[in-house]
Amino acid sequence: MERIEIPPDIVIRRLPLYARSLRYLLDEGIQFVSSQELGERINVTASQIRKDLSFFGEFGKQGIGYDVAKLLTHIEHILGLSQDWPMVLVGVGHLGQAIVHYEGFYTKGVKLVAIFDNDPAKLGQHIGEFPVLSQEHISPVVQTHSVKMAIVAVPAPQAQSVTDSLVEAGVRAILCYAPVILQVPDGIYVRYIDPITALHSMTYYLAREEERENQEERA
């Protein structure tokens, strides 16, 4: 068990998928799972799962596979999900409101603690249990709660400056819903939620197919 090699980011990004699948297996009452079976569920090769896990230790039993509950606990621990990371949301438009209401976010590992918006019409209003605070309060709230994680759901033109405030205040990880690439200092982690870009990459294939169909017609 060498421990020198640090796991590549791409492996880190797959771990949450493994965890999620293991949670479903647990719900189904399945006790053991092989890398083969787990792989089939998430469209990943058995080799890849075993290789990914090998960065963190040895969790399986030859001839048996993995104990679902134990492996899940291990992965959640590796991912830092044994604690709840306090999180803030900036931007409470339609999207921000859907985020506040989305049960998915009330999950292991993260905990929303405050929401911010600069629209005077929204200030003081409650969304779910959270009062909408002005963005001036970002810095004190982030510092008071040691918030390291934030969701940016403001319109594109404001995303960079909001990000700058968050980072300045001490946030280290940002989930960005705005259609922009954020410029952040080294050591700040950013992930994007970008449905339009995802759609636009699929239209490419639809267009290719249509082209092919038209060619066949003409032939």
Add this chain to the structure above:
Amino acid sequence: MERIEIPPDIVIRRLPLYARSLRYLLDEGIQFVSSQELGERINVTASQIRKDLSFFGEFGKQGIGYDVAKLLTHIEHILGLSQDWPMVLVGVGHLGQAIVHYEGFYTKGVKLVAIFDNDPAKLGQHIGEFPVLSQEHISPVVQTHSVKMAIVAVPAPQAQSVTDSLVEAGVRAILCYAPVILQVPDGIYVRYIDPITALHSMTYYLAREEERENQEERA
């Protein structure tokens, strides 16, 4: 200009980012951009941009760079955004409603034509301009409008069966908001919007940092 090599999917996924950045440049009134400058905006190397574009043709001028408007037109054409692909949405909970209201979706390339949900309380209601239709109507609507693209925003347990109906009806590309991996036949394109997984991959790094800080404290 060889045309034998087919562009890898990872290149196709970057094209929409290039397009988006070019749109911003156009808004700013910038006429020419080098691969270097474009790369800096989206945190990608100049080499990568030039290599990516080379799969599709020669769009730049030595010594000058790329004509922003022209390159954008080229990329949009490549991505199949010269036409609007009709699209349906299945699932009109908080999330689905936010999607219907999100202006970002009223963009070049895709056009929402119908929304579906099986909640009897919602049937017949309007969300924006769209009446909520029962899922029985998926197949006829998809076939009538030749819909090839769909958004799945139903709860996880229903996502696979909804997907099956969509594919059966003729949909070829799916944007999935449910936290599951869909099983689809070859030649069906799926992209996932998965904020929780994104958060859970960042907590990994936060946890590592915290560990490091604690070690320093002890030292």
Add this chain to the structure above:
DNA sequence: TAGATTGTTAATCGATTAACAATC
């Protein structure tokens, strides 16, 4: 022309997969 930047090739880097000894 001189300077800048492309398009493309080859080198490098990194990720995935196949294979198998170890072992439950």
Add this chain to the structure above:
DNA sequence: TAGATTGTTAATCGATTAACAATC
């Protein structure tokens, strides 16, 4: 024990980058 499956190594595959001749 026999069968199954792990963890790990080495081979393969693919993507990124550096470098540079071509050329605007």
